[in-house]
Amino acid sequence: MSIYVAHRLFAAHDRALAAALAERLAAKVGTERVFLPFCDTDEEDLIAEVKGRRLFELDRDRLGCLDAMVALLHGPSLDDGVCMEIGYAAASSIPVLLLTTDFQTYSLSKDGAHLDFPDPLIQAVANHIIRMPRLGPPSSSHQQGATHYAGFLSRNLSQVDAALDTAVEAVLGLPAPALRSTAHNEDCLVYVEGSPYTAWGHDYLARPCLDAGHRVVLPRRFTATDPTAGALDDLTAACGASRLLTDVSGPETPPGTALLIGAALASDVRIAAFHPHLTYTHASGREPNWRNLMIQYAVHAHLKDREAVQA
Structure with missing residues (x-):
């Protein structure tokens, strides 16, 4: 074990x-x-x-x-x-x-x-x-x-x-790991996860995706009657998308967003992190990091502004 x-x-x-x-x-x-x-x-x-x-x-x-x-x-x-x-x-x-x-x-x-x-x-x-x-x-x-x-x-x-x-x-006493099912990543489907720490919401990131011809899925867990069931729907959608577009703004990456980044990485989903106002952490012998290193190196693209999202 x-x-x-x-x-x-x-x-x-x-x-x-x-x-x-x-x-x-x-x-x-x-x-x-x-x-x-x-x-x-x-x-x-x-x-x-x-x-x-x-x-x-x-x-x-x-x-x-x-x-x-x-x-x-x-x-x-x-x-x-x-x-x-x-x-x-x-x-x-x-x-x-x-x-x-x-x-x-x-x-x-x-x-x-x-x-x-x-x-x-x-x-x-x-x-x-x-x-x-x-x-x-x-x-x-x-x-x-x-x-x-x-x-x-x-x-x-x-x-x-x-x-x-x-x-x-x-x-x-935990069960043995289950056989992993391989999710089919749907082409042109983008899961967009906003940050609760910002005022611009999901649309700021979702609109450029829609304008580029992508289909967009937004989180359900914060509005669902059953938040836990909505959360599992979000997890399934994020792991089955072709891209995960997340807003990691705030004092640290929001917990649900961070979880979805890990899930997407394990599912071979391309991940982009929007974070326009950077702060850095420093530790002896380590390069400056603009987010927790597990987040920073999990993402495939760091987006600093709306133009980068559109690109």
């Missing part, structure tokens, strides 16, 4: 949490069957001519030979690289387990159905979701001189321990 641990990796506490999960999984299946990005790609010390691309290639290679994925997702701002990896696994018929300690749930309207994650696509592709939203029980013992902060820390750590133990047992 080969297990991929997908996690946010830009801060020590995120990496430590993922390492704790990987260590527990390795005790069950062996270290050679667990892949932990950053750790197993030696990211901090890796030397490569184009380091970001090389890291993308190493992660993608492992995504192509999985039996299961465990993804750590916390809070309303989900890591776009993790969401991209989830989409790749889902489109490849790899079972996905999602683990969260977020105490919030989400809905698309005030009285709408509650979801574990902000975008219904995340919910829709999961084979199993583990939510541990509450602190662990107060400790029965109290060390002399200990503050109430120590007790609060203990309750958080016990919450994490319970979540990780539950995830390990659950991933071992």
Whole structure:
């Protein structure tokens, strides 16, 4: 059993949490069957001519030979690289387990159905979701001189321990990967995914496609009566299109958009990312990246303006 641990990796506490999960999984299946990005790609010390691309290639290679994925997702701002990896696994018929300690749930309207994650696509592709939203029980013992902060820390750590133990047992019970069905990519069909962070909406990207004679599909999950069913329709449409045109504007690529980019990459769909106002991330030994490197190197074209979309 080969297990991929997908996690946010830009801060020590995120990496430590993922390492704790990987260590527990390795005790069950062996270290050679667990892949932990950053750790197993030696990211901090890796030397490569184009380091970001090389890291993308190493992660993608492992995504192509999985039996299961465990993804750590916390809070309303989900890591776009993790969401991209989830989409790749889902489109490849790899079972996905999602683990969260977020105490919030989400809905698309005030009285709408509650979801574990902000975008219904995340919910829709999961084979199993583990939510541990509450602190662990107060400790029965109290060390002399200990503050109430120590007790609060203990309750958080016990919450994490319970979540990780539950995830390990659950991933071992996931079904085997299904036989992947090869989607037929329809010529001249473009799936257009706008960004919730911008004011121009879908039409800004869809209109040039229509003017060029393409057929266009727009997302259904945000307006469907059943958002989860609408999300699965979106996934099917994106994986069956000839092109995926996405707006990745915002503080990070929107989670559902990132998931569709991963799914499209796994389905051999050409991907274009519209992102007119760039900001860059920098890391030692790595070239500047204008998006999460899993997003940046998954796309086939970066579009900076409407003229580029039309072209």
